């Protein structure tokens with residue numbers, strides 16, 4: 225895929241005087257991924273809902289809009305892109321659209337950190353088409369690389385824990401993938417503390433070390449009941465907690481303050497999750513947080529993201545965006561640093 229990537233033998237004056245080291249890109253601060261030397265943008269981009277909606281894959285953002293979002297994301301320094309092979313009805317379409325973007329932007333490969341996830345069945349229905357056996361892992365990675373039109377995946381997640389396959393077998397497959405430079409870093413998702421401990425105990429070398437755990441977290445709901453304690457564990461063990469659904473699928477935005485105005489096009493409405501924004505106790509909190517944010521010149525979603533980014537152990541956040549304006553607003557949150565008084569004020573509403 226790198227056929228038209230810049231030739232390192234050709235002088236490129238545009239790249240003269242690149243700084244020796246830097247901690248940001250296009251104005252976006254970066255943070256370390258776990259205890260590795262690898263860095264990712266404070267605010268990334270979730271791409272779950274990118275696909276081909278016209279095919280009935282249950283995505284919400286078609287390729288034309290998605291390609292524009294990806295262009296703008298790089299301009300804003302939102303370079304940590306999160307996908308999964310199964311997103312949108314196990315179609316692989318999120319990876320396909322991202323693959324089209326990479327094919328048309330070969331010069332941007334190193335500017336983007338691409339994370340994807342494997343576990344579930346994708347291209348077949350036998351018991352060997354899913355889970356984390358050696359064969360299932362290798363075949364899933366080969367297929368993702370093809371869809372993504374890439375030579376390597378920056379960060380590969382196991383989408384969930386596999387209670388059947390020996391952990392040593394799964395980790396040995398990761399070691400091989402890293403040695404072959406098909407995968408650069410390894411992470412897990414939807415893991416409990418006990419499952420993380422099992423993996424850490426079985427770690428073979430730095431190549432199969434978990435650098436991140438991606439679990440659900442937002443400031444209203446915190447961690448899910450099943451995954452309590454993972455954020456604290458991550459903070460104590462040099463693992464980045466990558467929060468998914470950090471805006472509670474849009475609930476932590478002003479658009480749900482008046483349920484009468486919620487309708488088609490709003491994600492929670494479209495997904496039938498009406499109980500969330502019709503809950504009065506939740507709405508009271510949203511109203512108070514919105515007022516607080518407005519007093520600081522922020523939107524509710526920016527307050528939510530900025531607050532999360534300062535929690536111990538919290539890695540990057542990966543909100544989805546359906547519009548460029550959402551992406552721009554979320555990106556701005558990556559540069560906001562709340563002071564102690566501000567964080568106390570937020571906490572007093574959340575408690």
Ligand SMILES: NC(=O)c1ccc[n+]([C@@H]2O[C@H](COP(=O)([O-])OP(=O)(O)OC[C@H]3O[C@@H](n4cnc5c(N)ncnc54)[C@H](OP(=O)(O)O)[C@@H]3O)[C@@H](O)[C@H]2O)c1
Nearest residue numbers: 270271272468469470471472473474477490491543544550
């Ligand atoms: N590992 C896993 O199992 C797992 C599970 C779920 C998600 N994820 C990852 O996490 C990413 C993010 O999660 P998510 O999409 O579930 O939820 P989210 O990021 O909390 O919410 C995204 C939704 O919020 C709305 N939104 C975003 N920015 C906004 C802004 N600035 N102003 C107003 N509204 C805004 C949009 O809603 P509208 O569409 O209504 O405009 C968008 O669809 C996914 O894309 C995926 O990469 C991983």
